[in-house]
Amino acid sequence: MQLSGGSPDVPCLTCGKRVYGLRWGTDCPECTARREARANRLAGRVALVATACMGLYVWFAVPAESGLGRVYGAIGVLVTYVLTRRIVSRIAMEYLPR
Ligand SMILES: [Zn+2]
Numbered sequence: 001m002q003l004s005g006g007s008p009d010v011p012c013l014t015c016g017k018r019v020y021g022l023r024w025g026t027d028c029p030e031c032t033a034r035r036e037a038r039a040n041r042l043a044g045r046v047a048l049v050a051t052a053c054m055g056l057y058v059w060f061a062v063p064a065e066s067g068l069g070r071v072y073g074a075i076g077v078l079v080t081y082v083l084t085r086r087i088v089s090r091i092a093m094e095y096l097p098r
Pocket of ligand 1: 012013014015016017027028029030031032
């Protein structure tokens, strides 16, 4: 329902550009895309560090003659990368400064 006298275009929270159909307190599509790119870049770096740490841990903690142990360790390293990247990206979207 449209309030009488209300304007249907709402200012972007970051750049202030008025966009039709935008919800109050949200960013315009360009600002959202820019923010997502920054969050993904940060998440990629953090995930690489976490993956390297996990890889070192698996390399030293799992004996080479353990058979499937190294395979499961490698799977764990891959899962670490994917999960860390997703989690950091989501957190960065919330908390990165505008
Ligand atoms: Zn904007």
